Amino acid sequence: MANKHFLEIKDLSIHYKTDSGLVKAVNNLSLNLDKGESLGLVGETGAGKTTTALGIMNLIPDPPGIIASGEIFLEGENILMLNRQEMRKLRGNKISMVFQDPMTSLNPVMSVGKQIAESIQIHEKLSKVEAEKRAVDVLEMVGIPGERFNEYPHQFSGGMRQRVVIAIALACKPDLLIADEPTTALDVTIQAQVLDLISNLKREQNTSMILITHDLGVVAEVCEKVAIMYAGELVEYGTLDDIYNHTKHPYSIGLFASIPNIYSEEKRLTLIPGLMPDPTDLPEGCSFCSRCNRAVEQCKVHNPALVETDPGHFVRCIHYEEGGAL
Amino acid sequence: MASLLEVRHLKKYFQTPSGTLHAVDDVNFAIESGETLGVVGESGCGKSTLGRTIVHLLAPTSGQIIFDGKDISSPSKKELKQLRKEMQMVFQDPFSSLNPRMTVKSIIQEAMEIHKLYGGDRRRQEQEVFKLMDTVGLAKRLADSYPHELDGGRRQRIGIARALALEPRFIVCDEPVSALDVSVQAQILNLMQDLQEEKDLTYIFITHDLSVVKHISDNICVMYLGKIVEQCSTDKLFEKQYHPYAQALLSAIPIPKVGIQRKRILLKGEITSPIDPKPCCRFVARCPHAISLCSEEEPKLLEVEEGRFVACHLQKIGRAVELTVPDADVVIINQ
Numbered sequence: 001m002a003n004k005h006f007l008e009i010k011d012l013s014i015h016y017k018t019d020s021g022l023v024k025a026v027n028n029l030s031l032n033l034d035k036g037e038s039l040g041l042v043g044e045t046g047a048g049k050t051t052t053a054l055g056i057m058n059l060i061p062d063p064p065g066i067i068a069s070g071e072i073f074l075e076g077e078n079i080l081m082l083n084r085q086e087m088r089k090l091r092g093n094k095i096s097m098v099f100q101d102p103m104t105s106l107n108p109v110m111s112v113g114k115q116i117a118e119s120i121q122i123h124e125k126l127s128k129v130e131a132e133k134r135a136v137d138v139l140e141m142v143g144i145p146g147e148r149f150n151e152y153p154h155q156f157s158g159g160m161r162q163r164v165v166i167a168i169a170l171a172c173k174p175d176l177l178i179a180d181e182p183t184t185a186l187d188v189t190i191q192a193q194v195l196d197l198i199s200n201l202k203r204e205q206n207t208s209m210i211l212i213t214h215d216l217g218v219v220a221e222v223c224e225k226v227a228i229m230y231a232g233e234l235v236e237y238g239t240l241d242d243i244y245n246h247t248k249h250p251y252s253i254g255l256f257a258s259i260p261n262i263y264s265e266e267k268r269l270t271l272i273p274g275l276m277p278d279p280t281d282l283p284e285g286c287s288f289c290s291r292c293n294r295a296v297e298q299c300k301v302h303n304p305a306l307v308e309t310d311p312g313h314f315v316r317c318i319h320y321e322e323g324g325a326l
Numbered sequence: 327m328a329s330l331l332e333v334r335h336l337k338k339y340f341q342t343p344s345g346t347l348h349a350v351d352d353v354n355f356a357i358e359s360g361e362t363l364g365v366v367g368e369s370g371c372g373k374s375t376l377g378r379t380i381v382h383l384l385a386p387t388s389g390q391i392i393f394d395g396k397d398i399s400s401p402s403k404k405e406l407k408q409l410r411k412e413m414q415m416v417f418q419d420p421f422s423s424l425n426p427r428m429t430v431k432s433i434i435q436e437a438m439e440i441h442k443l444y445g446g447d448r449r450r451q452e453q454e455v456f457k458l459m460d461t462v463g464l465a466k467r468l469a470d471s472y473p474h475e476l477d478g479g480r481r482q483r484i485g486i487a488r489a490l491a492l493e494p495r496f497i498v499c500d501e502p503v504s505a506l507d508v509s510v511q512a513q514i515l516n517l518m519q520d521l522q523e524e525k526d527l528t529y530i531f532i533t534h535d536l537s538v539v540k541h542i543s544d545n546i547c548v549m550y551l552g553k554i555v556e557q558c559s560t561d562k563l564f565e566k567q568y569h570p571y572a573q574a575l576l577s578a579i580p581i582p583k584v585g586i587q588r589k590r591i592l593l594k595g596e597i598t599s600p601i602d603p604k605p606c607c608r609f610v611a612r613c614p615h616a617i618s619l620c621s622e623e624e625p626k627l628l629e630v631e632e633g634r635f636v637a638c639h640l641q642k643i644g645r646a647v648e649l650t651v652p653d654a655d656v657v658i659i660n661q
Contacts, residue, residue, distance in 0.1 A: 217580025258512035260541035
């Protein structure tokens, strides 16, 4: 079948079976991404951002994780239907992931050059020598001198290690890069270097990207589209302009207001009271309703659908539903 | 008004196998009562060591710490115990700074017991614990819970309640919100501001997050490799920065807004080693403006305008109040 979009996620639900109950980590999530486009996936701890990413990579640990429903189409092909072997061909080649913690995502007993060459050799029919030559090029592309090929991860600083992780992810020129909090562990001046690097590489290679972060400032710099997640659901989704300048969902509005902003003069931050609901015990209605300042009686029982309020701008809130309590 | 805390030529060195690590190197500042001093800098700049040295979790190598007119640089055991009632600390990681085998109540009560507060009357202490829990927004029913049962925000509230248990006047807050989500971070920041007003507390607020520091501080010290490079009021610093590192640092903050264009100074390389630093400007290797003097002599922290202190040779030679950065080091960010 012909899909318009490069990546299409339809109705994805991912659950974890645990002793304390069924954790509904991701619920009915639908997203589209075009070639060369960047999407910022924003939310707080436990919102389901990383689980979504692992779902796209087909790396959900099973057990306890199960993909309860949904389809993920990459260039028209449902990758959830692929067998292990086919998926391994895709991973690192067409889809790559940059993990959050550069300290633990590298092999400490293997030189960084070899780690880059490894993924090249797996996916491309190249000799060891050729693969290593490519690895040196990739290292230099991310701003690490080729002479450091034989050094080990512990000899690099945090920022440099993250560059190595990015180099591994980009070694096979993936079509889709999933970056899970790639700069969270880094200092701001180093973060600036890494963001600059990611944006340049993305532009040069026309890579699509999903950037997972809790930092709305980073998203504003790198992405064109934003999806805001709360308790496993998308609550708002649209272009940067839609989300930042025409924020609609009460949670998104609360999120923006609670960030200290160097441009604002406010002495007190606006709060979102309370905490995110327990994912083993999600409320029947809207999952945000207990913290929402616009909640009405209906919110407790009715979980609103994701509604397109303007072209491309989706909101999950009763106040924007047709015939909703406006 | 006399300062509540004054730090003079404070140094903290560590001996390591590869040499002497200058974690805090000749730092001077003063804090007025009721004020918040923000200390910002990147990992390894010595900001946490500075905080820990001030509250005597680490003994200073040299220099003076003057608290409320008294020199507390090398207190006796007895004096130190008294000092704990005056100055407390809130730690960064609410997961590792609480004893996992103690209940919320006993964590907060422990210091009261040690100091035999309220005449050593356990029931009175307990009442005070409940009052404190209420102050920091912890429900009374959580008194017998253990830290692992609670989320990060609640745990940080315990850390704050524990710091308040001895009714100190001065609290060092070492990255108290950096492990928290933004909506919880806002709750804790507001709580800390309320407490400051209510109890007339004085804070040193250590953080790497410049947006947080702008929100909460009256004055700011920017640290780089053990040294203060720029120090002034928060408003002045965010209006204009004189030190090239402060400029780069502020330009690197991601801003959650779209439709703006701004210049970002991209620093080359990374923070250099704090072990046996050469007697020159510590920022020289990454500085886009470095002149030969910078690698020959260490700049002193000088008052360049009223209330603004900067440690940079370019200021002394009268150049570059408005530093212009070479184009190669600037990226334009269109958001």
